[in-house]
Amino acid sequence: MIRTEKLCKYYSIHSRHEVHAIRDINLNISKNTFVVFNGPSGSGKTTLLNIIGALDRPTEGKVFIYDEEITSFSDIGLSRLRREKIGFIFQNFHLIPRLSSWENVSYPLIPLGISFRERFQMAKLLLEKVGLGDRLDHAPEELSGGQQQRVAIARALVNNPEIIIADEPTSNIDDETSEHLLELLKELQTDGVTILVATHDAGFEKIADEIYKIKNGRLE
Amino acid sequence: MKKHTNLLLLATENLLRHKTKSIVVSLCIIAILLPFITAIAISEGVRLQSLGSVEESADLYLTFDEFGRNAAIPLKYLDEVKEVFGVKKVVPRIIGRCYLQDKLAVIVGIDKEYLPESTTCVTGRIFENANEVVIGNELAEYFNLNIGDQFSMRGQNRKLFTIVGFFSSASNIWSASTIFMPFEDAGDLFGKREFATDIQIYSVPGHNGEIATELYYIFENEPYRLQDKGMIELYVKKGFMLKEGIFTALYTVAFALGIPAILVASGFGLSERRKEIGIMKATGWQTLEVLELISFEQLLISLFGATTAILLSIIWMKCFNGAFIAQFFIGEINLLPEFAVPAKFLPLPCLLSFFFAIILTMVGSIYSSWRASTESPVAALK
Numbered sequence: 001m002i003r004t005e006k007l008c009k010y011y012s013i014h015s016r017h018e019v020h021a022i023r024d025i026n027l028n029i030s031k032n033t034f035v036v037f038n039g040p041s042g043s044g045k046t047t048l049l050n051i052i053g054a055l056d057r058p059t060e061g062k063v064f065i066y067d068e069e070i071t072s073f074s075d076i077g078l079s080r081l082r083r084e085k086i087g088f089i090f091q092n093f094h095l096i097p098r099l100s101s102w103e104n105v106s107y108p109l110i111p112l113g114i115s116f117r118e119r120f121q122m123a124k125l126l127l128e129k130v131g132l133g134d135r136l137d138h139a140p141e142e143l144s145g146g147q148q149q150r151v152a153i154a155r156a157l158v159n160n161p162e163i164i165i166a167d168e169p170t171s172n173i174d175d176e177t178s179e180h181l182l183e184l185l186k187e188l189q190t191d192g193v194t195i196l197v198a199t200h201d202a203g204f205e206k207i208a209d210e211i212y213k214i215k216n217g218r219l220e
Numbered sequence: 221m222k223k224h225t226n227l228l229l230l231a232t233e234n235l236l237r238h239k240t241k242s243i244v245v246s247l248c249i250i251a252i253l254l255p256f257i258t259a260i261a262i263s264e265g266v267r268l269q270s271l272g273s274v275e276e277s278a279d280l281y282l283t284f285d286e287f288g289r290n291a292a293i294p295l296k297y298l299d300e301v302k303e304v305f306g307v308k309k310v311v312p313r314i315i316g317r318c319y320l321q322d323k324l325a326v327i328v329g330i331d332k333e334y335l336p337e338s339t340t341c342v343t344g345r346i347f348e349n350a351n352e353v354v355i356g357n358e359l360a361e362y363f364n365l366n367i368g369d370q371f372s373m374r375g376q377n378r379k380l381f382t383i384v385g386f387f388s389s390a391s392n393i394w395s396a397s398t399i400f401m402p403f404e405d406a407g408d409l410f411g412k413r414e415f416a417t418d419i420q421i422y423s424v425p426g427h428n429g430e431i432a433t434e435l436y437y438i439f440e441n442e443p444y445r446l447q448d449k450g451m452i453e454l455y456v457k458k459g460f461m462l463k464e465g466i467f468t469a470l471y472t473v474a475f476a477l478g479i480p481a482i483l484v485a486s487g488f489g490l491s492e493r494r495k496e497i498g499i500m501k502a503t504g505w506q507t508l509e510v511l512e513l514i515s516f517e518q519l520l521i522s523l524f525g526a527t528t529a530i531l532l533s534i535i536w537m538k539c540f541n542g543a544f545i546a547q548f549f550i551g552e553i554n555l556l557p558e559f560a561v562p563a564k565f566l567p568l569p570c571l572l573s574f575f576f577a578i579i580l581t582m583v584g585s586i587y588s589s590w591r592a593s594t595e596s597p598v599a600a601l602k
């Protein structure tokens with residue numbers, strides 16, 4: 001379902017020194033698998049997930065989703081892909097300040113023409129699912145790190161994605177909550193969702209179908 | 221359709237959520253537009269009144285020419301001009317200016333049967349005898365004058381005038397400071413008998429050309445000057461265009477200063493905005509949808525700013541009589557007794573100011589938003 005070919009991302013700093021964030025990544029992930037990426041800080045996990053999640057373009061190489069080469073998609077095509085197939089949970093949440101939890105969760109639905117009432121219902125359901133049913137009207141500034149994380153998770157689920165990509169989803173939450181998140185993701189997998197997680201959390205490795213180790217931008 | 225409604229509602233919410241920014245941008249728009257709208261309204265109002273008073277006036281104006289300016293014309297030609305074929309009526313006038321205490325008054329010396337039609341006596345009567353005058357409403361109000369009161373002009377106290385009536389005129393710039401008196405009295409007042417400042421000629425339609433030819437022979441070597449209604453109208457219009465030009469020049473400077481202000485104001489929280497756009501794009505928003513939302517925001521704020529500016533301008537005219545702005549269009553306004561400055565709010569300038577506002581706010585936001593929404597979400601989220 002997700003396939004990468006010789007994926008590379010270079011960053012040039014001061015136009016000379018190139019940082020090879022990832023290089024020659026070849027992946028083949030089938031539908032409905034639970035994949036974990038593991039590696040030290042700076043090894044390129046975020047870079048890889050951003051590219052697979054259609055948030056960034058690689059310097060070289062190709063990404064295929066359902067045998068479609070998304071790396072050749074236009075801006076519109078990528079937006080559509082993100083809207084229809086991918087739910088992304090960022091390492092640092094990226095919630096919109098001053099908007100309440102439910103507004104943040106339902107924000108992706110606004111351009112779909114879904115009514116206020118429906119949006120609220122959908123957001124409420126998801127927030128209850130992540131255990132934030134009593135924090136619907138709180139802005140990110142009024143939530144703890146772990147709670148913000150959960151709002152971000154609820155937002156990633158709001159478009160019923162087929163692929164969920166989570167970048168260190170448990171780095172800000174305690175063991176109990178991360179246990180809860182693990183269950184939630186497992187549950188989604190049984191619903192047919194493909195899950196990609198970058199993490200140091202050993203708990204994930206136990207339930208993962210596939211584990212990839214990344215070091216210095218390469219798969220080991 | 222539902223999508224656009226959603227985006228419009230969200231735009232409204234966003235403006236309300238970022239109150240400080242919205243208020244600052246609105247204030248900038250208002251500060252830029254208010255003088256513009258007021259000036260246009262005054263200039264329109266004054267122009268309409270002036271053209272109106274030209275409309276009801278004579279077909280030809282005859283004066284002497286001195287150094288290229290209009291100069292007084294001797295009355296001895298009056299009878300000859302009267303006899304010219306095509307001339308219906310000739311009216312000699314004396315128009316001059318004199319101080320009544322500290323206010324400038326326009327003296328019009330004219331025979332009573334030739335008083336302009338739009339000038340109607342609201343109280344009292346038209347002058348009948350020597351040294352009787354009819355004065356404008358505003359002037360009377362300013363000096364608190366009553367019928368039967370006597371006064372003399374500054375520096376000319378040998379002549380004592382008696383007020384017999386007050387008038388109001390369709391063009392209130394004129395009525396504000398005008399004093400009508402018999403032709404001979406005006407000649408006395410200015411110490412120039414046997415002269416008129418101009419002779420108004422009313423003609424049979426289509427005979428202006430012949431009259432001009434005839435006058436050429438009458439005046440032979442005298443430096444006379446003949447102007448027709450169209451020319452006078454043109455002068456009035458030209459005068460206004462000049463005044464508008466001066467105002468526009470000053471205004472352009474203010475406008476040029478206002479643009480950076482708006483840019484700075486709409487640039488408030490630009491990095492926050494950039495991040496917000498990154499989040500929107502990352503969660504599936506299309507670039508066009510992002511830009512639509514932002515355009516809606518600019519549209520709404522412009523609409524709000526422009527409407528407020530128009531309302532404030534109307535209030536400015538009603539309550540403060542166009543203070544600070546009216547003097548650009550009405551010379552010596554401080555020397556005249558107070559009168560209601562004419563103003564006319566036409567739809568076109570109002571529409572224009574709305575477009576101004578849109579352009580200003582769009583310039584401040586669209587480019588940066590477009591940049592943020594076309595780069596990769598990861599870059600926008602940095």
Ligand SMILES: Nc1ncnc2c1ncn2[C@@H]1O[C@H](COP(=O)(O)OP(=O)(O)OP(=O)(O)O)[C@@H](O)[C@H]1O
Nearest residue numbers: 011019020021039040041042043044045046047048
């Ligand atoms: N915008 C950028 N410009 C330059 N270098 C970058 C940029 N983004 C990432 N890098 C570099 O790419 C490498 C991989 O970064 P990445 O964020 O993918 O690591 P990571 O595995 O997610 O680390 P962590 O576990 O700390 O999140 C790092 O060495 C980093 O310095």
Ligand SMILES: [Mg+2]
Nearest residue numbers: 045046091167
């Ligand atoms: Mg990372």
